[in-house]
Amino acid sequence: MGLRHAAAGVTGLLVAAGLGLLAGLLGADDQFWLRAGVFAACTLGPACGLGWLLFVAGRTGPDAVAHPEETVEHLWWQRSAAGSFLDLMVVGGLVLTALSVTDLRVDAATVLTGLVVLGLGDVAVRMAVLGRREA
Known part of the structure; x- marks a missing residue:
């Protein structure tokens, strides 16, 4: 696992945490951490996919498929x-x-x-x- 994979994972975690915190702040009741945790967990997969697209996709080495x-x-x-x-x-x-x-x-x-x-x-x-x- 290289630096690109680590950057993709960190990006995914940061994006998911940011979206979770934003959702927690926008809530009307006092369940900030519950809402933030649920939103962060739900967006973790797509956020890691975004990190993979930004840092890993298309850059996997000389054996990457050209087409x-x-x-x-x-x-x-x-x-x-x-x-x-x-x-x-x-x-x-x-x-x-x-x-x-x-x-x-x-x-x-x-x-x-x-x-x-x-x-x-x-x-x-x-x-x-x-x-x-x-x-």
């Missing part, structure tokens, strides 16, 4: 996303048909949440299957 779109993981992602899109179109059409025929009223947020969860799960399963099959 990331040519990696096998990227090809798996493309295939998984394309298959998931088709699955979402089929499921969306079936749900739309069922709702039209039965005249059932469902909140749009419920339907959209279901489609997003289905899409994320579908891509994750397809990626795992492709990774197992072709690795």
Whole structure:
């Protein structure tokens, strides 16, 4: 682990702590530390990702891939996303048909949440299957 990785980690911790403190200060009640801790914990992952993008990404040494779109993981992602899109179109059409025929009223947020969860799960399963099959 080099200096770039340490800088990425420190950046992530500082950004998350800053966002947590800001959220704690903006609260109306007296639960400053609870709010600050929860926000810092929730933003730690994305903040570390920001640090990684700033200090590590694209600078991993001479064996770094010049064209990331040519990696096998990227090809798996493309295939998984394309298959998931088709699955979402089929499921969306079936749900739309069922709702039209039965005249059932469902909140749009419920339907959209279901489609997003289905899409994320579908891509994750397809990626795992492709990774197992072709690795």
